[in-house]
Amino acid sequence: MRYLPHxxxxxxxxxxxxxxxNIDALFSDVPKDALNAKFDLPDHMGEMEVERxxxxxxxxxxxxxxxxxxxxxxxxxxxxxxxxxxxxxxxEFLTAYTPYQPEIAQGTLQYLFEFQTxxxxxxxxxxxxxxxxxxxxxxxxxxxxxxRVTKKNKVLLSGGLHPHYGAVTRTNLELVDATVAQxxxxxxxxxxxxxxxxxxxxCVIVQSPDVFGNVRDLTPIAEAAHAHGAMLVAVVTExxxxxxxxxxGEMGADIVVGEGQxxxxxxxxxxxxVGLFATRQKYIRNMPGRLCGETTDAEGKRGFVLTLSxxxxxxRRDKATSNICTNSGLCTLAFTIHMTLLGEAGLQKxxxxxxxxxxxxxxxxxxxxxxxxxxxxxFNEFTLRLSKDASGVVDQLAEEGVLAGVPGARLWPHDKEAxxxxxxxxxxxxTDEDIKTFSSKLAGAL
Amino acid sequence: MNNQGRPTGAGEATAxxxxxxxxxxxxxxxxxxxxxxxxxxxxxxxxPEPASNANRLGGLDRKSDIGLPGLSEPETxxxxxxxxxxxxxxxMGPFPLGSCTMKHxxxxxxxxxxxxxxxDLHPLAPESAVQGALELIDTLAFWLKELTGMPAVAxxxxxxxxxxxxxxxxxxxxxxxxxxxxxxxxxLAPESAHGTNPATAVQCGFTVENIPADKTGRVDLEALKAxxxxxxxxIMVTNPNTCGLFERDIRAIADAVHEAGGYFYCDGANxxxxxxxxRPGDLGVDAMHINLHKTFSTPxxxxxxxxxxxxxxxxxxxxxxxxxxxxxxxxxxxxxxxRAAKAEGESVESLGRLTAFHGQMGMFVRALSxxxxxxxxxxxxxxxxxxxxxxxVLARLKTEMTPAFEGHCMHEALFxxxxxxxxxxxxxxFAKAMIDEGYHPMTMYxxxxxxxxMLIEPTESESKRELDLFCGAMLSxxxxxxxxxxxxxxxxxxxxxxxxxxxxxxxxHPVLRWTxxxxxxxxx
Numbered sequence: 001m002r003y004l005p006h007x008x009x010x011x012x013x014x015x016x017x018x019x020x021x022n023i024d025a026l027f028s029d030v031p032k033d034a035l036n037a038k039f040d041l042p043d044h045m046g047e048m049e050v051e052r053x054x055x056x057x058x059x060x061x062x063x064x065x066x067x068x069x070x071x072x073x074x075x076x077x078x079x080x081x082x083x084x085x086x087x088x089x090x091x092e093f094l095t096a097y098t099p100y101q102p103e104i105a106q107g108t109l110q111y112l113f114e115f116q117t118x119x120x121x122x123x124x125x126x127x128x129x130x131x132x133x134x135x136x137x138x139x140x141x142x143x144x145x146x147x148r149v150t151k152k153n154k155v156l157l158s159g160g161l162h163p164h165y166g167a168v169t170r171t172n173l174e175l176v177d178a179t180v181a182q183x184x185x186x187x188x189x190x191x192x193x194x195x196x197x198x199x200x201x202x203c204v205i206v207q208s209p210d211v212f213g214n215v216r217d218l219t220p221i222a223e224a225a226h227a228h229g230a231m232l233v234a235v236v237t238e239x240x241x242x243x244x245x246x247x248x249g250e251m252g253a254d255i256v257v258g259e260g261q262x263x264x265x266x267x268x269x270x271x272x273x274v275g276l277f278a279t280r281q282k283y284i285r286n287m288p289g290r291l292c293g294e295t296t297d298a299e300g301k302r303g304f305v306l307t308l309s310x311x312x313x314x315x316r317r318d319k320a321t322s323n324i325c326t327n328s329g330l331c332t333l334a335f336t337i338h339m340t341l342l343g344e345a346g347l348q349k350x351x352x353x354x355x356x357x358x359x360x361x362x363x364x365x366x367x368x369x370x371x372x373x374x375x376x377x378x379f380n381e382f383t384l385r386l387s388k389d390a391s392g393v394v395d396q397l398a399e400e401g402v403l404a405g406v407p408g409a410r411l412w413p414h415d416k417e418a419x420x421x422x423x424x425x426x427x428x429x430x431t432d433e434d435i436k437t438f439s440s441k442l443a444g445a446l
Numbered sequence: 447m448n449n450q451g452r453p454t455g456a457g458e459a460t461a462x463x464x465x466x467x468x469x470x471x472x473x474x475x476x477x478x479x480x481x482x483x484x485x486x487x488x489x490x491x492x493x494p495e496p497a498s499n500a501n502r503l504g505g506l507d508r509k510s511d512i513g514l515p516g517l518s519e520p521e522t523x524x525x526x527x528x529x530x531x532x533x534x535x536x537x538m539g540p541f542p543l544g545s546c547t548m549k550h551x552x553x554x555x556x557x558x559x560x561x562x563x564x565x566d567l568h569p570l571a572p573e574s575a576v577q578g579a580l581e582l583i584d585t586l587a588f589w590l591k592e593l594t595g596m597p598a599v600a601x602x603x604x605x606x607x608x609x610x611x612x613x614x615x616x617x618x619x620x621x622x623x624x625x626x627x628x629x630x631x632x633x634l635a636p637e638s639a640h641g642t643n644p645a646t647a648v649q650c651g652f653t654v655e656n657i658p659a660d661k662t663g664r665v666d667l668e669a670l671k672a673x674x675x676x677x678x679x680x681i682m683v684t685n686p687n688t689c690g691l692f693e694r695d696i697r698a699i700a701d702a703v704h705e706a707g708g709y710f711y712c713d714g715a716n717x718x719x720x721x722x723x724x725r726p727g728d729l730g731v732d733a734m735h736i737n738l739h740k741t742f743s744t745p746x747x748x749x750x751x752x753x754x755x756x757x758x759x760x761x762x763x764x765x766x767x768x769x770x771x772x773x774x775x776x777x778x779x780x781x782x783x784x785r786a787a788k789a790e791g792e793s794v795e796s797l798g799r800l801t802a803f804h805g806q807m808g809m810f811v812r813a814l815s816x817x818x819x820x821x822x823x824x825x826x827x828x829x830x831x832x833x834x835x836x837x838x839v840l841a842r843l844k845t846e847m848t849p850a851f852e853g854h855c856m857h858e859a860l861f862x863x864x865x866x867x868x869x870x871x872x873x874x875x876f877a878k879a880m881i882d883e884g885y886h887p888m889t890m891y892x893x894x895x896x897x898x899x900m901l902i903e904p905t906e907s908e909s910k911r912e913l914d915l916f917c918g919a920m921l922s923x924x925x926x927x928x929x930x931x932x933x934x935x936x937x938x939x940x941x942x943x944x945x946x947x948x949x950x951x952x953x954x955h956p957v958l959r960w961t962x963x964x965x966x967x968x969x970x
Binding site: 001002003004005006010011013014015017018019020023025026027028029030031033034035036037039040041042043044045047049050051053054055056057058059060061062063064065066069071073074075077081083085087088089090091092093094095096097098099100101102103104105106107108110111113114116117118120121122124126127128130131133134135136137144162164165167168170171172174175176177208214215216217242243244245246247250259266267268269270271272284290291292293294295296297298299301303304305307308309310312313314315316317318319320322323324325326327328329330331332333337339340341342343344345346347348349350352353355356359360375376377378379394395398399403406410413414428 | 477479480481484485486487488489490491493494495496497498500501502503504505506507508509510511512513514515516517519522523525526527529530531532533534535536537538541543546548550551552554556557558559560561562563564565566567568569570571572574575576577578579581582585589592593595604605606607608610611615618640641642644645646647648649650651653654691692693694696697720722723724725728729743745746747748749750751752753767782783785786797798799800801802803804805806807808809811814815816818819820821822823824827828830831833834835837838840841842854856877878881886887892906907908909910912937939942943944945946947948949951952953956957958959960961
C-alpha cells in the first residue's frame, strides 16, 4: 500500500501512546454489527495493474483528437499550449487548498485576481467572480441572483439557450417556486423575446452565439429588459468568441455567464470545467461564489485575499447568496495561463481562425445534397438541416471515424422537429483535409 | 566551490533583516501582475494568419479593445512558477485543515485522467464512441455503492455542496410525490454543521433549525425528538461530525426521523474516517454526498474542482437526477431527460438536471485510479491510519492544549482555546505562528460550537516522524504562548511571503480587478 507511510511497528507504538490495545478500540462508538463490514471489491493493486485496467477502458473511447471532430454545443476541442498543463501540475498549485490563509496562498490568490480581471475584460463587465462549477450552474446562479436583485419571480429563457442550461436553471428555480417561461426552439434566431418581458420578469436569459451558432444582437433585449426593471443574463458557451464578437457588456447585459472550458481546459467528457460569472460593480454584494480582492499586508506590501465573504455560506449559513463552497480552482488557473499566453492579440487571431474554419466547413457541407445551412450568422458553430434524422447519420459517421456534430435528437429527444438538425462546430483544430473527409462521408450517408 | 576552487566557508551569521534592491529574499521573488509585465501586442502562441476575410458575424464583430496584455512563453512560465512558490501545499508538508482532508494526491491519478480516451473525450460524442467512459462511470458508481451500502448513486454533482443540493432536492421530490411538500418545510441541522448545510436547505425552499448538541459534542437525541413532527422534511447530520466524533445514537436518530416521516441527509464530508470499515447504508442514511476530493484523494487544486457523487436510499433513488448511465447486455447508454427517466405508468419523476453534462469525469478517473490502487484493504487501512494519526496527535497535544471533548476522536482532533486563556494569544495568532514553523494552520474557529476552535486533521498521509515533529512544534508554541510571548504571536507570520493581510480594508473598498488605466498611469 504505497500511499501509506506507517509500518506495523509505527502503528503499535502509536496505539501504545494513545493507550489502547487495538485500532477498533478507537471505533467503539460505531454500532458493533456495523463495524468491519464486508465488501465485494478487489484488494489493492500495483501501479502497472491499475494503468492496464484503466487503459483498456480509455481505449474503448474515441478521443476528439483521434480524427476529424466537429462536435461542440457547449464544449469545444481547442489546442492547449503545453505550458498550461505543465504549470497546473506543479505541486504548489495542484495540492493547495482554498486560500484561507492568504499569507501562504498568494500564488493562488494572485492568479484568481488575474482571472477575475481577464473575465471582466472579455465579457465587457466591471467585475467577475473567481469562477463557478461550469457555465450551466453559473446560468442557474445568475437567475437566482436576478431574483434577489429585482425581487421578482419570473425567468424567461430564450429558444436559443442550450437546452441543458435551460434544464439546470429550471431544476434550481423550481425549488424556490419561481416561474420559468421557456420560449420554443428558435433555430434561426427569429424569436421576439423582448416582447415577452413584462413587469413580473426578473431576468431574461439569452445565449449568443446561441446553441445553434447564431450570433444574436442583445442590445434591443437589454433595452426592453431595463424598461421593465428586469435584468439581461447573457450566456456564452464558447469563450473563444469573446475575441471576435462585441462583448455582452457592450450590448447592455447585467450578468454574463459563460463556459470557460475553451480556454486552457480539455474536453474531459464534460467536466471539470470552469464557469465564468461577471456583472456590474453595483451588484457585487448579491453575487454568488468566491471573490478575490486586493489589499495590503502589515508592511504595506500589496497582497490579495478572499473578500466579501459575508455573502457566503461559511459565514452567513442560511442567509448566504448561494451554498457554493468551492470554485473551479485549477481549471481557473488553466484558463488564466492560456489567456496570459494568448493575450489580446493572440485571442483575436485565434477567434478569426475559428471563424474561418467554420465558414469553410459550412461552405463545403452546404454543397452536399440534402443539406441546408440554417444560419445567417455564426462564429465557429452552425446548424444544418438534413434530409433525414441526424442521429443515424452521426452514428454512421462515427463508425467511419468522423465525429460529425451533435444531432438534434441528442438535445431535444422529445421534439421531433429538431431531429433533422445537426449542430456542427469547427475550431482551429480542424484541417482542410478534415473538412473534405466530413463532406464526402456526409454525402455518402445522405 | 568558488572560482578559485576553494571550498566556501559559512562566514559569520549577522543581521538577518537585509533590505534588497529588488525586494526579493533569495528564493522568495516578488512578482507583479501579468498585466503589469506584458503588453497588448505580445502573445506567447504562434498562430497562422487567417487566410480569408470571411465575416459572417452578423455585424456584431468586436470593434473595441479587450484590454488584456499578453506575455511571451518564457515570461508566462516564470510568472506562474514564481506565483506557485508563494503557496503552501500538501506536497510540501502537513496540511492539517480539519474537515478539509488534505491527503497525498498520487500522480498516477493525474496520468490516468490525461489518457486521451478520457481527457480528450467530448461529452456529446455518440454513445458508441464513449463506451469506455460510461463503463468507468458505472464502475466508480459500483465502488461507491458498495463502500456505502447504498442502492443508487447520482454521479453528476460537481462538488460537495452540489451533492448536498442533489440530496436535499431528492428529499423534496420524494415529499412532493407523497403530496407532503407543502406541509413538510422544516429541516434540522446541528449548530456544528458546515455552513453549506443550512445554505443548501434554504436553496431548496426549506427553513432550518438547530439541533442542540449534548455535552459530549454529539446530537442530543431527546432534544432532537422534541423537535420532530409532521412538518419535518428531514435532518442534515454530518457523521463522523465536525467535532471529529462518531454519532453514537446514529441509528436511533435515523429511526426517529423516519418515524416522523422525514428523511436523513448525511453530510459525507468525513466519510474518510470510516470508508472500508462502516457502511452508512447500515446506519439508516437516505442520502449522502461523497467528496471525491477528500476521501478519494482527487487534488484540491487551490479550491476546486471538487466532485460530489451522492448515494441514495431505495426511497430516494427514483428521484435521482439525469443524466445517468444504464447498462443492458453489456452496452452502456445514458438516460438524459426527465421524461426518458420516467418509468411507464409511474408518477415519480427525476429531480431534473444539475449540470450541463455528466459530472466531473476528470475527477471520476482520478478517484477510481486511487480506489483501485488501494483496494478494499487499502481503503480500510487508510481510514484506520487517519483515525490513528488524529488520536496520536490528540494524545500528544493534550498535555499543553485543551481538547474540546473528552475521549477518543475519529479522524480529526478538536481543541478549544482554554489553554490560551489570559495569555493574550488568540486562536488566529496561534495559527499564524504555525505558518512560521512551516505548517499550514489547522481549521480555526470551526465548528462554531467550540470557543476558538482548532480542528486538526492529519490524515493517513503523515508518517510518525512527521507527526512527532509537528506535535513538537505545537507543544513548543503552546508553551511559548503561556510564557508570555504574545507580542511575537501577534506579529506572526514573519517568514511567509506576506505578513498578515488587511481583510477589513479589502471588504470595505473592494478592488476585484486590475484595470488598463493602471497600466497607462504606470507608463507615465
